[in-house]
Amino acid sequence: MFWWKSLFRKGALDEQFDSELRFHVERLTNEYIAAGMAPDQARRQAALEFGGREQIKEELRDVHRVNIIETAIANFKSAFRFIRKSPSFSIAVILTLALGIGANSAVFSAIDAILLRPLPFPDGDQLMQLGQYNPKVESPQTRVAPIRLEDWNRMNSTFQSITGSYTEDGSETSGILPEKLKQAFVAPRFLEVLRVSPSLGRDFTADEGHFGGPQAILISDRFWRRRFGADSSAIGKKLRIVGMSFSIVGIMPPSFLFPDRDTDLWIPVPADAPFAQNREYTWYSVIGRLKPGVTVQQAQANLTTVQAQLGKVFPKPDANLAVAIQPLKEITVGGVRRSLWILFGSVSLLLLIACTNIVALLLARAAQRQHEISVRFSLGAPRAAIVTQLLTEAFVLAFIGAALGLFIAAGASSVFRSLAGNLPRVEEIRLDGRIVLYSLACSVVATLLCGLFPAIRGTRRNISVSLAQANRTQVSGHHPMQWMLVAVQVALAVTLLTGAGLLLRSFRALGQVSPGFEASHVLTFHISASYGETVDWKRLTQRIDRTIEELRNLPGVEAAAASATLPGVPAKYQTNLQFTEGEQDPEHAIVAESRFVSPGYFATMKIPVLAGELCREPEFIDTPPDSTGMHPTKFSSLYVLVNRSFADSYPASASVIGHHLRVLDNSFLRATDVGEVRGIVGDAREEGMNRPPAPTVYWCSGAPGGPDPFYLVRTHAKPMTTAETLRQKIHEIEPARSVFDISPLEEHIDEAFAENRLRTVLLAFFAITAVSLACVGLYGTLSYSVNVRRREVGLRLALGALRGQIIKKFLLQGLGVTFLGCLLGAGLAVAFAPLLSEMLYGVSPSDVTTLLAVVLTVLLVAVVASLVPAIRAASVEPMQVLREE
Amino acid sequence: MPIEKSDLLQGTLDMLILKIVELGPVHGYGISQRIRQISKEVLHVQQGSLYPALHRLEKRGWLAAEWGESENGRQAKFYKLSAKGRKQLASEELNWHRLAGAVGHILQTAG
Numbered sequence: 001m002f003w004w005k006s007l008f009r010k011g012a013l014d015e016q017f018d019s020e021l022r023f024h025v026e027r028l029t030n031e032y033i034a035a036g037m038a039p040d041q042a043r044r045q046a047a048l049e050f051g052g053r054e055q056i057k058e059e060l061r062d063v064h065r066v067n068i069i070e071t072a073i074a075n076f077k078s079a080f081r082f083i084r085k086s087p088s089f090s091i092a093v094i095l096t097l098a099l100g101i102g103a104n105s106a107v108f109s110a111i112d113a114i115l116l117r118p119l120p121f122p123d124g125d126q127l128m129q130l131g132q133y134n135p136k137v138e139s140p141q142t143r144v145a146p147i148r149l150e151d152w153n154r155m156n157s158t159f160q161s162i163t164g165s166y167t168e169d170g171s172e173t174s175g176i177l178p179e180k181l182k183q184a185f186v187a188p189r190f191l192e193v194l195r196v197s198p199s200l201g202r203d204f205t206a207d208e209g210h211f212g213g214p215q216a217i218l219i220s221d222r223f224w225r226r227r228f229g230a231d232s233s234a235i236g237k238k239l240r241i242v243g244m245s246f247s248i249v250g251i252m253p254p255s256f257l258f259p260d261r262d263t264d265l266w267i268p269v270p271a272d273a274p275f276a277q278n279r280e281y282t283w284y285s286v287i288g289r290l291k292p293g294v295t296v297q298q299a300q301a302n303l304t305t306v307q308a309q310l311g312k313v314f315p316k317p318d319a320n321l322a323v324a325i326q327p328l329k330e331i332t333v334g335g336v337r338r339s340l341w342i343l344f345g346s347v348s349l350l351l352l353i354a355c356t357n358i359v360a361l362l363l364a365r366a367a368q369r370q371h372e373i374s375v376r377f378s379l380g381a382p383r384a385a386i387v388t389q390l391l392t393e394a395f396v397l398a399f400i401g402a403a404l405g406l407f408i409a410a411g412a413s414s415v416f417r418s419l420a421g422n423l424p425r426v427e428e429i430r431l432d433g434r435i436v437l438y439s440l441a442c443s444v445v446a447t448l449l450c451g452l453f454p455a456i457r458g459t460r461r462n463i464s465v466s467l468a469q470a471n472r473t474q475v476s477g478h479h480p481m482q483w484m485l486v487a488v489q490v491a492l493a494v495t496l497l498t499g500a501g502l503l504l505r506s507f508r509a510l511g512q513v514s515p516g517f518e519a520s521h522v523l524t525f526h527i528s529a530s531y532g533e534t535v536d537w538k539r540l541t542q543r544i545d546r547t548i549e550e551l552r553n554l555p556g557v558e559a560a561a562a563s564a565t566l567p568g569v570p571a572k573y574q575t576n577l578q579f580t581e582g583e584q585d586p587e588h589a590i591v592a593e594s595r596f597v598s599p600g601y602f603a604t605m606k607i608p609v610l611a612g613e614l615c616r617e618p619e620f621i622d623t624p625p626d627s628t629g630m631h632p633t634k635f636s637s638l639y640v641l642v643n644r645s646f647a648d649s650y651p652a653s654a655s656v657i658g659h660h661l662r663v664l665d666n667s668f669l670r671a672t673d674v675g676e677v678r679g680i681v682g683d684a685r686e687e688g689m690n691r692p693p694a695p696t697v698y699w700c701s702g703a704p705g706g707p708d709p710f711y712l713v714r715t716h717a718k719p720m721t722t723a724e725t726l727r728q729k730i731h732e733i734e735p736a737r738s739v740f741d742i743s744p745l746e747e748h749i750d751e752a753f754a755e756n757r758l759r760t761v762l763l764a765f766f767a768i769t770a771v772s773l774a775c776v777g778l779y780g781t782l783s784y785s786v787n788v789r790r791r792e793v794g795l796r797l798a799l800g801a802l803r804g805q806i807i808k809k810f811l812l813q814g815l816g817v818t819f820l821g822c823l824l825g826a827g828l829a830v831a832f833a834p835l836l837s838e839m840l841y842g843v844s845p846s847d848v849t850t851l852l853a854v855v856l857t858v859l860l861v862a863v864v865a866s867l868v869p870a871i872r873a874a875s876v877e878p879m880q881v882l883r884e885e
Numbered sequence: 886m887p888i889e890k891s892d893l894l895q896g897t898l899d900m901l902i903l904k905i906v907e908l909g910p911v912h913g914y915g916i917s918q919r920i921r922q923i924s925k926e927v928l929h930v931q932q933g934s935l936y937p938a939l940h941r942l943e944k945r946g947w948l949a950a951e952w953g954e955s956e957n958g959r960q961a962k963f964y965k966l967s968a969k970g971r972k973q974l975a976s977e978e979l980n981w982h983r984l985a986g987a988v989g990h991i992l993q994t995a996g
Contacts, residue, residue: 020913020962023955024932027914030957051933059933063940382945
């Protein structure tokens, strides 16, 4: 009978008691009738002989009840008594578990928020990101033209609806000073796809989605609080952006951080606007919501068909395009998955070490409690009851540990958030019911891991009997199990320390790399701009040229430039190129990184020009505006510089200078654009400090990448000291624009490796904790062994052993186990290292130096941990020990 | 003269029950009848002791119980000996014989 049955099916049990007892009374009655009594009298007689039926039933209930709640209560009482009786032991166990469970829960809270939970939108798993790419050449995915987005939305059968957005930093000028705001320009159906409503006000109306309709805008909760003090009268107020006036129609909820975390404004772009009809545009990052039950593969097949149909109607450019679909969540968090799981794996190893440590402690404890246990056995307690009692003790310890661990997790979690500021979804990390449940589950697992083995082992009847009979004259206790546990702890610690060592070494290697440019003393910033300026590239280029000229003339400024990307911050932009000279081989394109920079870039970044001359900006030819107000871009010539790697890989032995490069597929440049190579510059680690320089083509442009490039300024003094001068100058020459994101280049490069640094710091921390725990385990086990063998040591000393020999004996025992653990750990480390290989730089996953250094460190620490108990063993006074008999 | 519950040595009732049940599945009424018959009316087990004892033994796993049809066609709870119970019975019998032998020896020789 399981106890819970008796708890929940009390009624059924009572019925059973009743019918069992009734049967007995009936048989007695029959007996008396058979003996010649009248039925009535027989019944009375039987009832009389049987006695109080209710009383018996109550006793039966007792039999079944006692073992359930009372045993549990008794077990908990004795567990608390046990904890009170041995406070230092209990505190050690509780703190170890609190650390282990706390760290584990903290990392789990990050995994839960970032990887496990769906995106913070209703049915977030239905959201997909869609992109277009040219499958014929190797090229990155590009954004999508608004008109094609509308085609996809209309022609597909697998999505509920499709929308898109792009963000731009703009200047809002209705206040006293222009304020930089991040604007999201959104395609129709934006909130419908995300299934989010404004917390105040309303979504855009159909009218506001048409060209020439009212100009409406949604604002973020943050901006609403900052600008309007969270006043609901903000609805209907006007904002001025790029010279146009918009009415605020709604406030978005504070949790709505899409498409960018810091989006302030959402502005609808009418799909029917004349300026949105070009199929070559690459505007939107597209998202769609799948119909329920539709798989990614079905959607992919469906959109491939749709795009093929479009290719027939619009051979240029649609015939060359394919559609890529990926879950939005994957796009958002896919990059950090491996890092997080590795952290979780290492923090779980840490918990395992903590548990192993506690197993050793409990085993030692169980040996001391043999007497108590055998007394209980002899009093007739079944083994299961004693095991339950021991497990209850472990559970109470683990539960208190987990409760404390939650506080540690809360602290650790906020440390994690501050360390991991730029991780996706990091703002969603919080400690909630799920984390509490997880900690509780951890404590149950820890109970079973820590408690079960010592409980079962400690209650083996033959051992307990023999040990109960054994008296103090027993010599030498061999505890192979405890030594094995120490070896396991050392092995796990060595594995973690090796991982941390590899990450640390590659982090240092990264810092020592010579990037080919000088990152110090460079200040970077943006100046708000609008894509609307691209209607006239000539004017745009002149505007940026003038700004750079003014910056260069500022006191304390050495050089200034503009660039579409920052050097050393990972960003890839591969293009397929062809020389117009020589034989044409359409199958064999030259693959190179393309960078878009202003001519001053090389002086500012101190990238040397090795041959030829510096490039010039393209020379524009004036064109009249077309029907949509666009000035078609025309220039007489484009100039490029190539880096040494590119020049070296150029097949022709002659110099590349003077040759012309044509782009085969690219969104910034057109196939008709041909760049003349003007010179060769030194190799620089443009796309990340951890990547060797790739063959690179620098396209010189006055407005690199568009109207909103990064501005780079080389200063004489510390870069930030120039920031205020810069800001004033820009305000003077461009009063309608705002300067934002002012920070030193080195900070950007550091930030690019924040995830790298996070996992390195955390893994190092876990590894150090692991080694400390393993040492505590070694120290504890050796101390215990010394205690048990005091008499033996005393005897030896009395028989003439030298104290040095005793020290050596215990020291070697500790070191032997540690060495075994190191061997095991080295094996584990080599087996697990490939997991790290993608995160390493300049060091191989099976690096022998690291492994040797780790083993030596651990052995050294083990010597210290073993020396104390060994010396204590040697200081035993033989006479005193022998007199203790 | 029937010996009442209080006169039975503690633990003896358990042994007697196990012994009776060893013969084959039997219900509570049957056990009380057999103890009376076999002891030639010397031992009368009170139902107030018998049933709690049966349930305790079942709970310890020495007895297994199941519901079945009795001789007169009524549903009754039948107890039978489990393997664990058989071992327990053997050791209790052994203890009993040693105790009885020792007590008998003292009574014979010390007089």
